[in-house]
Amino acid sequence: MALLEARQVIKHFGGVTALDDLDLDVQAGEILGLIGPNGSGKTTFINACTGVVAPDEGTVHFEGRPLRGLSPWQISRLGISRIFQTNMLWPSLTAQENVMVSREKFLRATLPEAITGSRRFRREEALVRTKALEVLERVGAAHLAHQRAGSLSYGQQKLVEVARALACEPRLLLLDEPAAGLRAELIEAMGELIRTIRDQGITLLIVEHRIKLVMGVCDRVAVLNLGQKIAEGPPARIQTDPAVIDAYLGEPIALPGEPEPSIGG
Amino acid sequence: MRRTSVVLFLGGLAVIPFLVHNPYYLHVLNLALINVIVVVGLNLATGVTGQIVLGQAALMGIGAYVTGVLMVHARVPWWLAGFLALGASALVGIGLGAVSTRIKGHYLAITTLGFNEIFRLITVNETPITGGPSGMTGIPQLRLAGLRLHPDQQLYLPLLVLSVAMTYVAMRVYRSRFGRNFRAIRDNEVAAEVMGVNSRTAKIQAFVLCSLWGGLGGVAYVLLVGFVAPNNFTIYESIRFLVMLVVGGLGSIPGSYLGALLITILPEALRAWEQYYIAAYALGIIIVLLGFPRGLGAVADWFLEPATRTPLSQAQRASPPRPETEGGLGAP
Numbered sequence: 001m002a003l004l005e006a007r008q009v010i011k012h013f014g015g016v017t018a019l020d021d022l023d024l025d026v027q028a029g030e031i032l033g034l035i036g037p038n039g040s041g042k043t044t045f046i047n048a049c050t051g052v053v054a055p056d057e058g059t060v061h062f063e064g065r066p067l068r069g070l071s072p073w074q075i076s077r078l079g080i081s082r083i084f085q086t087n088m089l090w091p092s093l094t095a096q097e098n099v100m101v102s103r104e105k106f107l108r109a110t111l112p113e114a115i116t117g118s119r120r121f122r123r124e125e126a127l128v129r130t131k132a133l134e135v136l137e138r139v140g141a142a143h144l145a146h147q148r149a150g151s152l153s154y155g156q157q158k159l160v161e162v163a164r165a166l167a168c169e170p171r172l173l174l175l176d177e178p179a180a181g182l183r184a185e186l187i188e189a190m191g192e193l194i195r196t197i198r199d200q201g202i203t204l205l206i207v208e209h210r211i212k213l214v215m216g217v218c219d220r221v222a223v224l225n226l227g228q229k230i231a232e233g234p235p236a237r238i239q240t241d242p243a244v245i246d247a248y249l250g251e252p253i254a255l256p257g258e259p260e261p262s263i264g265g
Numbered sequence: 266m267r268r269t270s271v272v273l274f275l276g277g278l279a280v281i282p283f284l285v286h287n288p289y290y291l292h293v294l295n296l297a298l299i300n301v302i303v304v305v306g307l308n309l310a311t312g313v314t315g316q317i318v319l320g321q322a323a324l325m326g327i328g329a330y331v332t333g334v335l336m337v338h339a340r341v342p343w344w345l346a347g348f349l350a351l352g353a354s355a356l357v358g359i360g361l362g363a364v365s366t367r368i369k370g371h372y373l374a375i376t377t378l379g380f381n382e383i384f385r386l387i388t389v390n391e392t393p394i395t396g397g398p399s400g401m402t403g404i405p406q407l408r409l410a411g412l413r414l415h416p417d418q419q420l421y422l423p424l425l426v427l428s429v430a431m432t433y434v435a436m437r438v439y440r441s442r443f444g445r446n447f448r449a450i451r452d453n454e455v456a457a458e459v460m461g462v463n464s465r466t467a468k469i470q471a472f473v474l475c476s477l478w479g480g481l482g483g484v485a486y487v488l489l490v491g492f493v494a495p496n497n498f499t500i501y502e503s504i505r506f507l508v509m510l511v512v513g514g515l516g517s518i519p520g521s522y523l524g525a526l527l528i529t530i531l532p533e534a535l536r537a538w539e540q541y542y543i544a545a546y547a548l549g550i551i552i553v554l555l556g557f558p559r560g561l562g563a564v565a566d567w568f569l570e571p572a573t574r575t576p577l578s579q580a581q582r583a584s585p586p587r588p589e590t591e592g593g594l595g596a597p
Contacts, residue, residue, distance in 0.1 A: 050459050076461035090452035092516070093445065100442075101449045102460045107442045111470055114441040115434055125441060168461055 001064060003028040003172055003203050004049065004080075009058035011044055011227075018044040019055065020227035026172065031194065031204045033218035033235070035211070037248050041227040042207040043085055046174045050082050051075040062172065077105050081170035085177045085207075087157040091150030095141065095160045098149050099132035102167035132167060139163045139193060154181050162193065166202075173197065175206045179213050191217045211249065215239060223248060267568050275429060282421045291417040295489055297529035298424040299482045304509045304525040305435045305518060306478020311507070312515035313439060314471040315451030316365050320377035321506045323384035324476045326498030328354050328483025333404045333493050334394055343407055347484040354480025355473050362469030381500045388495040400494025407488035420489050427485065428522070431478060436518045436569075438474065447471050448516070512553050514562020519569050523561040 002025035011019040018041045026032050034042050047053040049060055051072035060067045062078055070078075081102075089098050107128060109121040136142045141159045144152060149160060158178060165173055178194070179187045187210055194217050198204055208214050214221060215235040223231040223238060225247040231238055238244055285291060307321045331350035335341040341349070361380065368376050388395045395401060406416045409423075438444050446467045449457035458464050487493055505528065513524020531549070535542035553560060 052455060052459065071463070072455070072458035073461050073463045076459060082459060084456065088453050088456040090449045090456065092452055093448055097445055097448075101445045101457065101462060104442065104446065105461045109442060111438075111443055111474075114438050114443055117437055121441070128442070164460060 002026060003063060004205075005059075005061045006045070006049070007059050007061075009045070009048060009055045009060060011041075011048060011053060011055050017227050019048065019058075022058070022224070022227065022229055024222055024229060024232075026203060026205050027220075028171075028203055029198075029201075030219045031198050031206065031217055033214040033221040034205060034207045034224065035209070035214055035221060035248065036224035036230075039226075040224040040248075042224055043176055044227075045224070046082060046176050046205070046207060049075075049174060050080055076168055076170075079169075079171040080174065081165040081168040081172070082174040083158070083161045083165050083176060083178060085180065087154070087161060089149035089152075089157055089161055089164065092148060094146050094148055095136065095152065095156075095163075096129070096132050096145040098160055098164050099135050099167045100128050102164045103128045103131060105168065135163045135167045136160070138166065155183075155186050158182065158190070159193075162197075166197065170202060172203045172205070175204060175208075177208055178206065179208055179210045187213055267570065271568055275425075278425055279422065282418055288415050288417050291415075291421055293530060293533045295417055295421055295424055296486075297526045298421075298428040299485045299489070300506070300509060300525040300529050301428040301522050302431045302485065303479050303482035304506055304513065304521045305432050306475045306482070307506050307510050308513070308516065308518060308521045309435060309438065309447070309478065310471045310475035312510060312517070312521070313444060313451065314447040314468065316468060316471060317370070317374040318361075318377045318472075318475060319374050319500065319503050319507065320361075320381035320384070321475070321479050322498040322500070322502035323381040324354060324357065324479030325483040325486065325502075326384055326388065326493070326495075327357055327476075328480030329487040329493045329498070330388060330395060330401075330483070331480075332484045332487045333401050336404055337401060338394070343405065343488060347481075347488070350484050351477055351480050354476040354483075358473035358476030359469055361476065362472030365468045365472060366465040378500060378503075381498075381503050385495050385499055388498070396494075398495060400492060400496075402492050404487055404491045404493070406491040416489060416491075420485075424485060424489070427481075431481065432518060432522050435474075435478070439518050443467070443470055451516075508550060512550060512560050514560030514565070517560065517562025517566050519565035520560050520562025523565050527561065 004026040006022055006024045009019050009022045010017070020041075022041070022045065024045070034045065036042055044053065048055050049062075049067065051067065051070055051074070054068070062075075062080060065078065067075055090101070093101070107124055109118070109124045113121040133142055133145055136145055139159050139162050141156065141163055144156055144160060149157060152160065162178070175194070179190050182190060191213050194204060194206065206214065206218065218235055220233065221235050221238040222229055223241070223244045230247060231241045231244045233241075239249070281294065282291060303321060303325050307318060310316050310318050328350045331353045332343070332346045335346035335349060336343060361377065364376060365373055389398050407420060408416065409419050446457065446462045449460070449462055450464055450467055454464055486497075509524040509528040510521060511524070512528055513522070514520030532542060532546050535545055538545060557563065
């Protein structure tokens with residue numbers, strides 16, 4: 001059984017079909033790339049897996065549990081987290097507070113305890129503060145802890161967003177264009193971070209337009225076009241797939257000096 | 266230096282009753298301190314959580330009327346009446362919070378406006394209970410044992426302590442798990458939900474806090490003046506609370522303290538200018554809104570910075586910015 005199983009998922013927005021009978025599996029432990037032209041339904045798929053939109057038809061199962069009818073926060077508690085395509089940090093909160101909010105599901109102090117400042121409340125707050133800093137350190141952003149998210153640069157915001165998503169301790173992490181807007185060196189750093197996250201036992205699904213990054217880090221790649229899956233397989237095969245070249249890549253790409261994409265485990 | 270300034274400010278407020286013997290001046294200051302509590306509560310829902318409430322006067326009115334009715338009709342002691350009034354306020358807060366999970370933005374503002382009007386109509390028409398349009402008189406004022414002073418002189422220091430305590434508690438909630446959830450919902454509700462924040466629960470919590478603070482202001486009001494009337498809790502009053510909130514700075518709890526003091530005292534101080542005072546008052550508000558969008562909160566937050574900032578943890582002190590992260594993703 002796959003970690004995430006989507007079956008015959010259909011989603012319409014008015015007259016537009018964003019997802020058209022999509023079947024997609026994410027296997028535990030892998031890095032799956034999801035690519036395709038703009039408007040092919042990649043972000044809609046992530047939204048459907050996190051409860052942001054409800055599919056019109058079809059099912060999505062996570063660890064065998066159907067996600068239909070669950071609210072985003074319930075899905076988060078099951079172990080799915082994400083970053084957004086456009087930075088969606090809470091700008092008035094500090095980077096550290098942004099990460100602390102994601103620890104919500106681990107906190108037990110009640111509102112009366114917060115009002116009276118009980119010992120359990122203070123201990124828990126101190127703990128979550130330290131924990132958030134640890135997570136920021138994991139992505140190399142501990143030095144940004146006290147800056148307001150709104151004042152961070154684009155790359156810094158991406159990094160804090162990854163930290164925020166990791167703080168939920170997900171088993172599946174959905175990254176919607178983690179490298180969008182980043183400089184070339186930073187894209188490599190992001191690729192490195194993605195591998196590190198996988199090595200910590202987290203399964204990843206990456207939506208990305210930077211083909212080099214996708215082919216470099218992903219174990220498998222699925223290609224969407226007009227809401228349908230047109231190809232799925234190891235990166236090397238996807239790059240030469242005629243249907244993918246026709247719909248998205250345009251022409252076979254040469255990647256000088258690119259190491260063989262790692263396949264499997 | 267900052268801490269000293271805060272202590273001096275509060276100390277200055279504390280010595281006023283020993284220097285000022287004019288009961289009218291003290292009465293205005295007492296009303297200002299009560300308004301502080303009400304506006305701090307409003308801030309938790311509107312400034313911090315981003316849920317516009319135009320019915321805060323009605324929430325204050327519920328605290329005042331429930332206390333008054335219980336004391337007059339049921340001869341309940343003041344502390345029990347106040348306690349029950351807070352319970353009633355919390356229940357209304359749960360109701361409003363539940364409404365806010367379904368109705369958003371301007372529609373919520375209109376709904377809370379309607380709630381304020383419903384409250385006014387009930388107080389005007391349920392004459393046997395509420396005293397009708399002319400209000401309820403003869404509610405026993407709170408008198409501290411052994412003191413033969415005017416109620417305004419007796420209650421000034423307790424109200425000062427209460428207003429500071431309620432502001433302090435609100436600041437603690439602001440920094441806590443709950444305050445973080447509130448602010449996350451205000452900044453981006455979808456992101457908050459995806460990161461595991463139950464937005465429905467959080468909004469209800471924010472409204473309960475808003476009602477509790479409002480209700481407490483009402484309880485204090487009725488114990489101070491011994492009289493309530495529908496005119497004390499109209500939509501106009503709700504808008505005045507909103508003005509105090511905005512002048513104090515949306516989302517700044519200590520700013521609300523200054524905003525409520527200023528907007529309560531200023532019109533009284535300008536009263537000598539007769540009809541021009543409203544123009545000056547309105548002009549002052551417009552200048553604040555245009556020139557200082559963070560309101561008095563910019564000043565208040567600066568003075569309280571060491572207290573409001575999340576302290577550096579051990580790990581943070583132990584690891585200053587590492588050189589290898591320079592130029593990496595974390596660099597500007």
